[in-house]
Amino acid sequence: MSSLKKLAGQTAIYGLSSILGRSINFLLIILYTEFLSTESMGSFTSIYALVGFLNIIFTYGMETSFFRFSTGKNLDPNRVYNNTQSLLILTTLGLGSGLYLLAPSLSVWMDYPGQAYLFRWTALILSFDAILAIPFAKLRLDNKPIVFATAKLLNIFMNVGFNILLIAIFPKMIAEGIIPEGFLGYRSDWGVEYILLANLFANGLIIPFVWWKAGLFRFKLEKEIIQPMWNYSIPLLFMGLAGVTNELLSRFLFEYLLPDNFYSGMSSRESGGVFGANFKLAILMNLVVQAFKYAAEPFFFSKSNDKDSPQLYAKVMHAFIIFCTFLMVAISVNLFWVGPLFLRNEVYESGLFMVPMLLMGYLLLGIYFNLSIWFKITDQTKYSFWITLAGAVVTLLVIFLLVPKYGYIGGSLSTILCYLVMCILCFVYGQKFYPIPYQTGKDVFYLVFAFVLSYAGFFMDLGSPTLNLIGKNGLLIPFALILIFLEKETLKILKRKTS
Template sequence: MNVLKTFLKDTVIYGLAIVLPRLINFLLVRLHTDVLPNEDYSENTEFYVVAAFFNVILTYGMETSFFRFFSRNKDKNKVLSTAMITIVLSTLFFGILLFLFRIPISETLRINTDFYTLLVGITLIDTLIVIPFAYLRVTGRPIRFALIKLINVLIIVALNVLLLSKSFGLKGLKNVFNVNNDVEYIFIANLIASAVVLILVSPYFFKTKFQFDTSILKQLLNYGWPIMVAGLAFVINENLDKWLLPELEGEFINGAYSACYKLAVFMTLFIQAFRMGAEPFFFNHADKENAQQTYATILKYFTIVGAIGLMIVVVYIDLLRPIFIKKESYLLALDIVPIVLLANLCLGIYHNLSIWYKLTDRTRFGMYISLIGAAITIAFNLIFIPKIGFMASAYATLMAYGLMMLISYLLGRKYYPVPYDISRIGIYLIISAGLSFITYYYFDRDILLGTVFLLLYLALIVFLERKELKLLLKRS
């Protein structure tokens, strides 16, 4: 129980470091959808889809590799220095290539040339700060980590409000940037905020004397490249829909789809907060007694919290939605929200289950699983978007993440058996999804009935977990 208490503490601290800034940033959805027409919001989404691909390629799995080898290597300074030097040199190299070939690349990616320059700048800076942030996490410095993250998002929010909000007549400031489209202000704000963060973490580039060990580099790359491929597959699973919809359904539809997709952010934030605390914890406690039982308990309660979150968002979506999206033109894709929420919960369970291939150094399996998910995403979107429109993209996401979750569990039983309580996890997942879908689609988002379902669901959890919950509360 003490181990679980430590895990919960780390998750809460790192969770706040991720959730609070991103929740603040999420509030910009209302500003963006109020100010920008659907077509411009679609363009904003496509910009960050490309940025996600660039980020995965430029970091090539180094963050997770760094966690793995920093935790178990005696000469930690050498691991830090080798990872830092490698990332800096590779970022400079790729940055030169991206700028030299900016015209053909921007045309291929359907990105305005001016936007592309900002995109490359943001991506390069975000790549450079990966190892300093990983170092803060792995050495247990959550307060500093959280403070820098908060500064980053506050700058983004402040600049967005100043430049986009009609309440501020900042013509002089706007003239400095000389832009032709309001959406460009969003990218400029991001670039400035990233540059400030780079300055704040720059001392960590000199935390240790420069040492470069080729054997450590080889280990980092061998461990990391399958993670990079898996990361690319994940970006496909998460973003291909927002790349295909403008071509197949139009920018207007993609703008609405992308905005409504953001309403699943509550599940996404929960998963990201969990991963921030879980990844270092899983690696650092792999050699502890009863580690597998600890992992099993964590997954069960992760599923419980995620399933409750799913129901809360679905039941009260008509109360939450106006806070973030008011303009009617964006609401035509609202029906994707329950499906995307469930898909993201499956993804969160998959991240829990994936510890087996990370701890046994079988990261290639993670790559294979992600590629299977990407293949489903590509095929389903291409086949069914022309037939049933944007709903096909939501179903594709659910199918991909659901299958990835199942495959990871089955393989994990063979290579790193963990005594997961599958019956309880299955019950919680199925009942939560069933009640949510019935409330939304069959009873047309009836809040009163949905509240009754939610209370009954909570009562079921308390009844089934009463002994363990009493023990946890007593220990706390």
Template structure:
């Protein structure tokens, strides 16, 4: 159990910057309904942030996972040098092509009104790509504290820019109309400061990672690089497929929905904001992945590794279930917050539980996917992801025109469900792990029923105080249920707060 406690501790450290990063980003996104009354004004920025993940996959081409894999039996410094040289050269070449094609990209993405967004996007992608292996090095060396410091610093720079130029500056200029700062306000950058803040945050992050870059020696082992590429190229397909599954609905929404352009932008703005309400699930997934990937590789040769993986899956699913309940049972609170300025922002709130449950399936898939990474059968992962991408494309094209937000959310849900099931079936064939399948399915079914029952109660009586009260009761009930069912498992973890205290003498 010490291994699981170690993973939990590392997940916490990786989770702190991830949670704070996502939470601050979430607050910035939550601020959109207060800064912009009309959701349509946020559609362009949503489009940019739907493009960035695709390009991040292309720029990093699986090097992060390959670094963890090959560092188990190769000279780590030599490997790091070779992959860093590869990353630097490829990033310079690709960003040059991207920058030269920025006009065509702006046109294809319907960003003709803001071509500067594409230029700023190029900078974000370039700096983030160069930070990839440095962050992987910190994770592989089990240095989560430095990882957390660098991540948080970049986010704080991002946040400071946005608060200054969108929160503080407009009010200051209105009170001091003769201030020279009015020139900045007159530039009318508006929501573009989200990208500028991101760009400066990415640059600050790279600057703080200079100590990791200074350890690089200019050496390039071509045979080693070819071996790494043989391992990692299927991961590019996995990455692209994953981005299609995650981002396609937002990327194509306004192009396939049968609405006038302005109304389509309105719905895209709402859908993108509603999608972010499942952030608690994605926080859990990302924090876990940061710690789990190097951990799984390091544990793969240990006796009883599969049993540990099964226990880790159970704790992961339990954590996701609690996150799901926090979202689903307090949905009215979230709706109340985002609709304080404009009721329009709450139109698509009903799809949030569907998206959240779909993201749990995605998290389970990521956990399951360790089988093909450990066995080197990455092509299977590529085929699973391609299958998911085909399902996503077909369902988005069929359902968005008819069901709008609901169609997009059902496409996401179905895709991740099929990927999860496919990965489980293939994983049990090539790398059997004794997952507590029935218990995990039961937990997922219970939390789904609780959320549906809660929504049913609110159809009868809907004051927000009643929603909060009944939601809290249901959450407490599930907590007590899990504590009872998993009592022995928690006791085996030997957590301080579960230890029996000695009775006072005398």
């Protein structure tokens, strides 16, 4: 129980910083939907899907490899850090330069002719992210969640500040004659450009702070360390590519597969903006998954040699599912007022029905992260590739078959179905190679029940905002009662522990 408390405590710290930071960052959706066109939102959605995909290539699984070789291979963690960071800097220079040079071709391929600068800035953003990855990982390994959280928050505050300055404040100051048109090269016709520039400035400015807090490194490339880490991480690279395909490809391909005027009066790029904006509303579940991952990855590796670790992993999974299913219902039943609050244009609200599906997709992603511990601690990362490849195939099939016919529904289903397939495969193979006594029956029940309640609450309409607020949130009561009934033995144990 003390191990679970430690994990919960660190998850709370990571979660607080992530939720606070991302909540502030989340407010940007108000800024974007208020000040930018739906076409700019579509550009934002597709370009950042590309960023997510390329980010995996730039880091190629080295974060997980760093944790594995720093905790379970009897190596000096500082020595592993020096080698890992040195290797990433070298590869980042190569990949970043290549992408920078290919920017003109990429702008044409993605239908942004004459805007090669967008992809040059993207190359710089990706390069900054890559050389920050291992220092951030070292802060987690060194059990410095507060320093980690501080750095993340600083980065987010700067990003939000630059966004507000460039998208809202400068245009107002120009309109009121406070600053002249073209001040510092400012262009009023830019939209997604300022989102990228804000990200670029914020990432560049945070580098010195993170490197300082993580500790100086010595440039080293030792074959006896680099070679096994490379062998370990390459399967994770392919897992990451397939995984990000599952997570981001629907957003990237949506505008290219959806016919114009599929949704009346909107181009495919504008519809992609609506699709991407509603993805943002599912961010709370993603925040929980991300916060849990920050704390759980080093925790899982540190406990891998304990004889009771399978039981511990099962308890962690069960607690994760209980919390996330309750959160999923709570968000879904309140979308009737949360949606209009953050999506400042009625056109975006047409996609609100997607959000419960997207929440379930992110929840399944978190479950997959829990399940995937078996191939990470048994050094059988090759299975990760095949599992995530299967998910990627499902994603592509669903997107290509359903998006042209069903639009938003097809894109949302691709998220759920790919992670569901990955979870099933990971569970089956995991029980064969590294059995973990998961409470599978209860866990599946919570998932199905939460999904049903989420849509029951979403479609419920009692006629007035007050009645809807009471009635919809009242659906949390049966969920809580069933939870208390099914978990009564666990609650008794917790009560004895705390009394």
